[in-house]
Amino acid sequence: MKIPTEQSFRSALHHPRVAVVIGRWLGVAVAVCFLTGLFSHLQQTTPGWLVIPSRPASLYRVTQGPHVLTGLVAVPLLLAKLWTVYPKLFAKPPWPPSRQALGTVLERLSILVLVAALALELFIGFVNTIQWYPWPFPFRQTHYALAWIIVGAMLVHVAVKLPLIAANWRRTPEPLPAATTGMTRRTLFRTVAGAGALVGITSAGQSVRALGPVAVLAPRKPGIGPQGLPVNRTAQDAGVTAIGADWRFTVDGPQPLSYTIDELRGLPQNRSDLPIACVEGWSQGARWEGVRIRDLLRLCGAPEGSRVRVVSMEQGGFYATSELPPEFADDPLTLLALRLNGSELALDHGYPARIIAPNRPGVLQTKWVHRLEVLS
CATH class of the missing domain: 3.90.420.10 (Oxidoreductase, molybdopterin-binding domain)
Incomplete structure (x- = not known):
């Protein structure tokens, strides 16, 4: 059986432009999720030098809702991002070993840390919304520590990939899709965006009463309870x-x-x-x-x-x-x-x-x- 190489995957959907676009969306979701989660953590563990005001009265409400919402939306974005770049797993490292090879190893290690930490963070965050804790470690402290690991690994990843990101940041001409798929990049973008929007709509009903009837991912709904x-x-x-x-x-x-x-x-x-x-x-x-x-x-x-x-x-x-x-x-x-x-x-x-x-x-x-x- 022939082992595939990176060149075996010629679909336009694995183009760096696709990874950059979906990476931008994922980056925004992670940034919002991190900042709102940081505010929640500081509310519960406030250092002596920090004064958190009591007003606006609904500030926590309008930060924690987006925190959970962006965490859920990040799930389909992460899956799409991984799918676009998985052919890189079959890329051969430079040989003989050199500085470039060492950089490649460090890059892949940072990606491993980023993906593993982000996947675990999203998983434990989701099961926390349904108050299920099948682990021995404290949720809040672990969730907080993982968030900083994700931020650090993401900064390393962006720094390493900055030239590639800059080269593909702007719109590029749409190449013809490979014969193995009838989906164009634009269709993929719409599909991923639609999946994220669907996750958001079906979970936001736990705070937005109008969306309550379709909130199938919301463990609680407004108006239901003593x-x-x-x-x-x-x-x-x-x-x-x-x-x-x-x-x-x-x-x-x-x-x-x-x-x-x-x-x-x-x-x-x-x-x-x-x-x-x-x-x-x-x-x-x-x-x-x-x-x-x-x-x-x-x-x-x-x-x-x-x-x-x-x-x-x-x-x-x-x-x-x-x-x-x-x-x-x-x-x-x-x-x-x-x-x-x-x-x-x-x-x-x-x-x-x-x-x-x-x-x-x-x-x-x-x-x-x-x-x-x-x-x-």
């Missing part, structure tokens, strides 16, 4: 099965506070129209009512600019506690919410009380709250 709002982590999953009659909400501050649920309802109530925007990409606006966190801080005599630790009744889990930086704790939209969409919180939505704040990931909108701790 009180018309989807739920990621149920009370049963969190180990919160019942709230006893002796339940009390406390604030550990200069002047400790303690309230029953009826006493909380007797405090001045405020309303915030804010979305729940989750790291899995879905989001939905809702109407929340409850007590402003900043009012509770003033009642307990907390100094201005205090940080607040929020403690849940959740049993275990990575987000049984969260912190509200001063910018969020003092924002008038940040509530200890007691009601959702006009009725008392359902247990799955955090009854008897939960946090709702602007521009925050859903995992930090802590449910089943029973204590606030004022931090210096």
Whole structure:
């Protein structure tokens, strides 16, 4: 059996121009996905030198949705990109060994790292959207580390291929397709773009209500769930099965506070129209009512600019506690919410009380709250 060579693949669809065009699309998707993912990571692990503002209130919603969307769209783009360049696998390295041969080896190693990391990143990102974790390593930290590996490998790849990219950046005359296929380059571009658009349309419905009926790739849809709002982590999953009659909400501050649920309802109530925007990409606006966190801080005599630790009744889990930086704790939209969409919180939505704040990931909108701790 004759082993094919790079010259065996003469189809116009393997032309460098095709790889450059699809590579541009993939590069844009990866760049948007990386930058929005970086913002999400910094929201959850904020370094001391960085201040994340609480406004615009829906900023996290309009960044995390595109993060997941571009990650999904990158899948058909990556497959198309690999298909256009796979004949390079059959290229013979220069012989005898030389600097050029060493450069070829390094180039192929960088491509191996790039493709392997990108494929793994897209896979674990997708299964995260359906909350399936068949691995022993922590998802968020691994996802973050892989993102930097991808960026580094991509920069190396672009640097090595820059002359070829520059030569094929502009439109070139369409060569005749090989006899083995009736598809032209333009048809291929339209097919790949259509596949990406189809993936986007069938997944964006988890945030865009109008696309809900065709959102076959969306694990959650707006309006479906208790009180018309989807739920990621149920009370049963969190180990919160019942709230006893002796339940009390406390604030550990200069002047400790303690309230029953009826006493909380007797405090001045405020309303915030804010979305729940989750790291899995879905989001939905809702109407929340409850007590402003900043009012509770003033009642307990907390100094201005205090940080607040929020403690849940959740049993275990990575987000049984969260912190509200001063910018969020003092924002008038940040509530200890007691009601959702006009009725008392359902247990799955955090009854008897939960946090709702602007521009925050859903995992930090802590449910089943029973204590606030004022931090210096």
